[in-house]
Amino acid sequence: MAKEKNRQKKRFSRILTDNALTRYVTFSALYTAQGIPEGITFFAIPAWLAMNDKSAMEIAAYVGVIGIPWSFKILIAPLMDRWTFLAMGRKRPWVIFGQLGLIISFLCIGLIPDPLNNAFGLMAAGFFISFFGAFQDVATDGMAVDVIPENEQARANGLMWGTKTIGISASLIIGTWLINTVGFSIAISSLSIAVAMIMIFPIYFKERAGEKLMPWSPGEVSSESKQTQLRSWKHIFKSLYKVVRLKSSVVFGIGAFVIGLMFGLIDTLLPIFSIQELGWTNTSFSNAFSITTVIGGFLGMFIGGYLVDYFGKIKMLSVYLSLLIILIAVFGFMTNLWSNNVVVYGFILSYYTLYTFLCIAMFAAAMHLCWKTVAATQFTIYMALSNMGRATGAAMLGVLKTHYSWEIVFLIIAIMPLIMAILIRFINFDKHRVTVDSFVILNQKFAAPQVIKD
Known part of the structure; x- marks a missing residue:
């Protein structure tokens, strides 16, 4: 009886390193969150601009600007490897930060006055959505490498990539329908609800046993995190x-x-x-x-x-x-x-x-x-x-x-x-x-x- 109880406890563990189902569900949700901003910013908004007779030059300029942050990933990643709040895990704090940034960015783009004729405002808001999308992408990938065992990596990547594709397609279809039905501002801002719901996952689950759930929660740095975390740029780049x-x-x-x-x-x-x-x-x-x-x-x-x-x-x-x-x-x-x-x-x-x-x-x-x-x-x-x-x-x-x-x-x-x-x-x-x-x-x-x- 005790053994069965322990098995059930293990099955429903909140620790990513302890439970395969927890890993699959969490990373699938986080990859869905990555797909939502891509579907809206790279497909739905350009289509909306084209439908309203904006020139190819204007649309290309918008797409070019929102694509810039994805090239920042190579700069963001070393920062995450160098600094983190280890008591909450090596990458989980960064995932939460990126997810929070996505929510705020979606809310902000809905506040842009006359977005159809406000190219600068639309580009600026789209830039920050892409920035936090890329930020969350790097943090999620880093956490996945940290906590997913080798024998689960292919299966996990299948779920992650599939859910991201679904996130892109769903946000494109739903976002386009909402834009045509209730207007641009309400449609785009409402997507922050979906991103906020997904934020429950990195908040609820922890990377390793004994770590803090939030900064004010009880817990401590895991021994594995201390062994793998470097605190010198020299040693990071030397290791890389x-x-x-x-x-x-x-x-x-x-x-x-x-x-x-x-x-x-x-x-x-x-x-x-x-x-x-x-x-x-x-x-x-x-x-x-x-x-x-x-x-x-x-x-x-x-x-x-x-x-x-x-x-x-x-x-x-x-x-x-x-x-x-x-x-x-x-x-x-x-x-x-x-x-x-x-x-x-x-x-x-x-x-x-x-x-x-x-x-x-x-x-x-x-x-x-x-x-x-x-x-x-x-x-x-x-x-x-x-x-x-x-x-x-x-x-x-x-x-x-x-x-x-x-x-x-x-x-x-x-x-x-x-x-x-x-x-x-x-x-x-x-x-x-x-x-x-x-x-x-x-x-x-x-x-x-x-x-x-x-």
């Missing part, structure tokens, strides 16, 4: 250099950039290709995008993580990349079937499903390569390289389309997953993990010796 210079880390970083090229090329290509080449309307493309990404998100949640867990990261990365090579190349040759909407829908659905599965496997691989001491910064470097690839790929499309036909462009894009498929053959996760684990001695040597009191 030691892990990112390892062969597997370098190869994965190059691969992340290369596959980011594919992401950027396809994301930029599809709306232009479907509207200008196939004669679709922007509404038709938006519907196709929403439906296929949600389907891909659900499949990723319930299948993607399990496949990586069962077959392994390298094997599933190879499978996904091989399927993407075939899919993109074959579609490039099927010019006579491009007029068939079923074929095009099938391509978009297949691509975004494989895209979701590939992202899940890549996130799990990136987490496995991280050293907990500098996890937020190291993981952010991989994501930053992928984002740099996306931006470069988007810029490349204009040059490629100027000189080549759509068929050749598709074939060139298919080269990107081929390159990464070759690169991952040089990654050895087991050898990398052994080397990283050996750094623990160095980490203990330079960890903060003082004990933080209640």
Whole structure:
């Protein structure tokens, strides 16, 4: 009886490091919170501006400004690795701060007078939403690397990526409906309610046993946090250099950039290709995008993580990349079937499903390569390289389309997953993990010796 009682207690633990269900639910909720601002700021508001006859230049300027904070992630991450309120956990205080900033930012954007003709105010509010969205993203990723065991990383990433996709699609659909129904200010501000509800999770759950729930609560710094927390910029960057210079880390970083090229090329290509080449309307493309990404998100949640867990990261990365090579190349040759909407829908659905599965496997691989001491910064470097690839790929499309036909462009894009498929053959996760684990001695040597009191 006592054993069953302890089992139930463990099952419903409020400690992230003690309970798998707690980890899955908490990180799924936090990734949903990441999707909400992206769906509104990057999709719903630009569509609303376009509907009200704003020029492409004005809309592009808005999107450009709100995209700037996401490049700050590489600067935010070292700050989180360097400073925190350890008594509440290594990353949980930052998650709460980012979530609170999102709530306030959503409320502020609803207070902008005449947002349709107030470009500066709209950009400023959108900038801060993106800033706190990026802030929460880095903090959540860092906490995930800290508390999710290796054998759960793929499954957790499946849930996280799927719920983020659902958050983007849901906020886009609901936000657009609210804007058209009750007006911009009330619609956008009301989304702060959803973000506030999600804030319950980082407030209610703790990273490790014995830590403070809030600054005024009883508790103390866990021994594990003291061992992994560094308090010197020199040692942080020295530790970061030691892990990112390892062969597997370098190869994965190059691969992340290369596959980011594919992401950027396809994301930029599809709306232009479907509207200008196939004669679709922007509404038709938006519907196709929403439906296929949600389907891909659900499949990723319930299948993607399990496949990586069962077959392994390298094997599933190879499978996904091989399927993407075939899919993109074959579609490039099927010019006579491009007029068939079923074929095009099938391509978009297949691509975004494989895209979701590939992202899940890549996130799990990136987490496995991280050293907990500098996890937020190291993981952010991989994501930053992928984002740099996306931006470069988007810029490349204009040059490629100027000189080549759509068929050749598709074939060139298919080269990107081929390159990464070759690169991952040089990654050895087991050898990398052994080397990283050996750094623990160095980490203990330079960890903060003082004990933080209640």
